[in-house]
Each structure stands twice: as C-alpha cells, then as structure tokens.
Amino acid sequence: MKKIEIPSAGSYDKLKIVECEDLTPKAGEVVIDVKGIGINYADVCIRLGVYESAKKYVGWPITPGFETAGVIKEVGEGVTKWQVGQEVVAFSFFNGYASQVCVPETQILNVPPQFSLMQAAGFPAVFFTAFHALYHHVVLRPNSKILVHSAAGGVGTALTQLAKMAGHKVVGVIGSSHKREYLEQFGPDKIIDKSKEDLWKEAEAFSPEGYDIICDANGYTTMLDSYKHLKPAGKLLVYGAHSMLSKKGGRLNYLKAGIGLLKTPKFNPFDLISNNKGVIGFNLSFLFGEQDLILDCVSKLEEIFKSGKIKPIPITEIPFEEVAKAHQFIESGNSVGKIVLKI
Ligand SMILES: NC(=O)c1ccc[n+]([C@@H]2O[C@H](COP(=O)([O-])OP(=O)(O)OC[C@H]3O[C@@H](n4cnc5c(N)ncnc54)[C@H](OP(=O)(O)O)[C@@H]3O)[C@@H](O)[C@H]2O)c1
Known part of the structure; x- marks a missing residue:
C-alpha cells in the first residue's frame, strides 16, 4: 500500500x-x-x-x-x-x-x-462538524436566524444545508464573488459577498435584532463583530481560525499568525452573563473518547441522508x-x- x-x-x-x-x-x-x-x-x-x-x-x-x-x-x-x-x-x-x-x-x-x-x-468530516455544532452545542429555537461564515466551503455547505433542512433562516457569507452561484443551489435566504459588500451592514439589514447563531471559523478578523451581532441568548460557535494563516506560499507566516493571535478577542465570563450571549469552541479531533457523540452523529446523519433532503456536496x-x-x-x-x- x-x-x-x-x-x-x-x-x-x-x-x-x-x-x-x-x-x-x-x-x-x-x-x-x-x-x-x-x-x-x-x-x-x-x-x-x-x-x-x-x-x-x-x-x-x-x-x-x-x-x-x-x-x-x-x-x-x-x-x-x-x-x-x-x-x-x-x-x-x-x-x-x-x-x-x-x-x-x-x-x-x-x-x-x-x-x-x-x-x-x-x-x-464536514457533516459531523456541522451536526455537532448545531445539535450538540446549542438549542435551535424554531425559525432561528443563523449566519454562516465561509458558507461555500465544506463545513459551510454542510451547515447551510442542515440549517435550511430544519427550517431556519440562513445568511451565508462568501469571500469571493465566484462562490455565489455555487452557494445559491443550497438555498440560503441571503448571501453576503464580503469582497464586494459591507458584511455587517448587510447582516444588520437582514436581521436588525441580530442572530441566534453565528458560525465562525475565520478567527480574529470577524470573531468580535460576530459576537456583537448575536441576539440575546445567541451563541457564537467558534471552530477554526483560518484568517491567521496565509493563502499562498505553503508556509506558516509567524508574523501574520502572531498578529492574529494578539488580535483574537478574549471573552470575559461576566460580560457573557450581562450580555446574555455565549461563545462556544469545539474541535472534533479531540472527540476520541466521546464515542456517544460520534455515534450520535453517525446514526442521525444516516437518517438524514436516507430522507433524501441533503444534496451531495x-x-x-x-x-x-x-x-x-x-x-x-x-x-x-x-x-x-x-x-x-x-x-
Ligand atoms: N473545530 C472543528 O472540529 C473543525 C472541523 C472541521 C473544520 N474546521 C474548520 O472549519 C473551517 C472550514 O473547514 P473546511 O475544511 O470546510 O474548509 P473550507 O471551508 O472548504 O475552506 C476554508 C474557507 O475559509 C476561507 N479562508 C481560507 N483561508 C483563509 C484565510 N487565510 N483568510 C481568510 N479566509 C480564509 C475561505 O472561504 P471565504 O473566503 O469564502 O470565507 C475558504 O474557502 C476551517 O477553519 C477548519 O479548520 C473545524
């Protein structure tokens, strides 16, 4: 082999x-x-x-x-x-x-x-991540408004599909215009192309009261604004920090990563209490020992796929x-x- x-x-x-x-x-x-x-x-x-x-x-x-x-x-x-x-x-x-x-x-x-x-x-990987995010970490109230960053990527497409399947309103954010047509086929209620549009102005226009859930793997570039755009009882799901890495060259740019680290917001638990919002971080690759959660992803996703409501990515x-x-x-x-x- x-x-x-x-x-x-x-x-x-x-x-x-x-x-x-x-x-x-x-x-x-x-x-x-x-x-x-x-x-x-x-x-x-x-x-x-x-x-x-x-x-x-x-x-x-x-x-x-x-x-x-x-x-x-x-x-x-x-x-x-x-x-x-x-x-x-x-x-x-x-x-x-x-x-x-x-x-x-x-x-x-x-x-x-x-x-x-x-x-x-x-x-x-992407459907387990999306399922774990939406079903193990938060309680989705009916008609939740969910903003998904990098919505045309692997995890983003899975999040968009699972959230739409459950009847929620989804705003998908994309970083380049060529991704719009791709994302449209999964039926988000709004697409924000942050390469051309003002991301947060558009997000506020769609939901002036804020969002129930924001899914953010960008890291420091959007994390604080994502938090600010949560509704009361809203949750920010954090599962990556790709904006700290370079898009080309193949190497770790220590300066970029270091600046990203320094700029990453720190959340004070007392502020979370008084703002009535939550920040949740997770990483599937640390779930080795939590077989019940993994098996729940497996069985529920098998059911969801059987229903035919999810399109292959x-x-x-x-x-x-x-x-x-x-x-x-x-x-x-x-x-x-x-x-x-x-x-
Ligand atoms: N914690 C977990 O358990 C877990 C599990 C799976 C994935 N993840 C994380 O979820 C994210 C998506 O994973 P994926 O495998 O599905 O990848 P992907 O979304 O297919 O690709 C990553 C997307 O992130 C944006 N991006 C990439 N590099 C960037 C940079 N340097 N600066 C700014 N934006 C950048 C781009 O989208 P836009 O430009 O359109 O935003 C890109 O399409 C990654 O951060 C990954 O590490 C976490």
Whole structure:
C-alpha cells in the first residue's frame, strides 16, 4: 500500500508518498481499499504543524486524513455488520491519506444513496462538524436566524444545508464573488459577498435584532463583530481560525499568525452573563473518547441522508499523486465544496 507521510512541519514538499506493508485488521476492525480521500482545511494546519490534536496524539511523522471511501478488503474477527466487497465510507482520526485504511467497525458508514463513492469520501468530516455544532452545542429555537461564515466551503455547505433542512433562516457569507452561484443551489435566504459588500451592514439589514447563531471559523478578523451581532441568548460557535494563516506560499507566516493571535478577542465570563450571549469552541479531533457523540452523529446523519433532503456536496477530484495541488487549492481560499483525492 502507499500513504502520504509528512516528516515534519513545512510546505507542500513535505507531502511524501511512501510505500509500506499492507494492513491487517485486528478483532473488530475493517480494512478498506481506498478510492477517495476527503481533504479538509485541518490537513493544511496539520502540515504546517499548528494542529494541536495531531501534535498531542500523533507527532511526526504523520499521515493526515479524517475521511475515506472505498471497498472493504478484509474484516477482523467478530465483525458481522460489514462484508468484503462492500462500498463504504470511513472516518478516521488521522491516517486517511492512504490507499488502505484500517478502522474500528463503528467508524464505517453506508454510502448515502444519493452520493457517488467519491462524493461520499468528502462528507463525514464536514457533516459531523456541522451536526455537532448545531445539535450538540446549542438549542435551535424554531425559525432561528443563523449566519454562516465561509458558507461555500465544506463545513459551510454542510451547515447551510442542515440549517435550511430544519427550517431556519440562513445568511451565508462568501469571500469571493465566484462562490455565489455555487452557494445559491443550497438555498440560503441571503448571501453576503464580503469582497464586494459591507458584511455587517448587510447582516444588520437582514436581521436588525441580530442572530441566534453565528458560525465562525475565520478567527480574529470577524470573531468580535460576530459576537456583537448575536441576539440575546445567541451563541457564537467558534471552530477554526483560518484568517491567521496565509493563502499562498505553503508556509506558516509567524508574523501574520502572531498578529492574529494578539488580535483574537478574549471573552470575559461576566460580560457573557450581562450580555446574555455565549461563545462556544469545539474541535472534533479531540472527540476520541466521546464515542456517544460520534455515534450520535453517525446514526442521525444516516437518517438524514436516507430522507433524501441533503444534496451531495459538489467535489473537485484531484489525483492522489497531486496532493500538493489539493493543499494549495484549499489553502488559497478559492475552493468551493469539497476536494477529494482520487486513487
Ligand atoms: N473545530 C472543528 O472540529 C473543525 C472541523 C472541521 C473544520 N474546521 C474548520 O472549519 C473551517 C472550514 O473547514 P473546511 O475544511 O470546510 O474548509 P473550507 O471551508 O472548504 O475552506 C476554508 C474557507 O475559509 C476561507 N479562508 C481560507 N483561508 C483563509 C484565510 N487565510 N483568510 C481568510 N479566509 C480564509 C475561505 O472561504 P471565504 O473566503 O469564502 O470565507 C475558504 O474557502 C476551517 O477553519 C477548519 O479548520 C473545524
């Protein structure tokens, strides 16, 4: 089998393809011959050496990758739910950038009926993130107003779809005009193109009283304004800080990151009480031990996909060998939907 290994933090040249022994499943595990691998912005953070859970749980060298789709090659002792030859989707805590993955049987899902195998490779991370955000962290009141930053990205598309499916009003923010047409197909109530429009003036015009939920992975560039635009009892969901990183060059710009860190707002709990608002941070990759939450995402999302109310997220396929191109693309901030590596 082959896998992509990153020996130490750095640019695209650190994404090395290495040959290694085929995998053998232990009891309760399944080995999958991988056909597609979902790329996530987090993989860029891993390569740059700024992803905390990668440093804590794996170290260097590391094979990134949270999601794959393929065909079951072998099942370990005691596995009864899955059979050799079945097409499936798997989520893994790292090690997904490989031609084979070995995961516990509980980390496997059926390919949703409306998804191709390649589209399926790109759904677990972003839909788990969106589901976890909207259903494990907040109580969604009927007709909530939800503002989603980077709404045409992977997580943004999943958030937009789940929120619309549940009948809420969604404002999707995009950073470049070419993303508007893409986002329109998922039915947000308003799109704000912050490259051309005044983001907060437009957001206020749509909802002068503010928002119930704001989903923000930008970091310091919008975090404080997002907080200010919450309604009483509103919640700011924070799950990333991509504006601290560079869009090109492939390297960590320490000055940019340092300035971003210094400018990141600090929230005083007494202010949260008197403003009657909440700030919630989370990271799925630290959910290793919280199997109940993961399994809840798996079962509820399987039901949601079966209902046919969710459209597959459009993908850009890039060959496995061109992984550097995939990293460059997601890092540029220009991609829409999901990028999937094809083996
Ligand atoms: N905490 C968690 O559990 C968790 C899980 C999954 C993802 N995430 C985070 O959620 C965010 C989205 O992840 P994704 O994989 O779905 O990526 P994505 O949204 O497909 O791509 C990232 C988007 O962020 C914006 N962006 C990227 N680089 C930027 C920069 N340097 N400055 C400003 N804006 C930039 C761009 O959108 P616009 O220009 O249109 O805004 C870009 O399309 C990432 O920050 C990721 O780390 C967190």
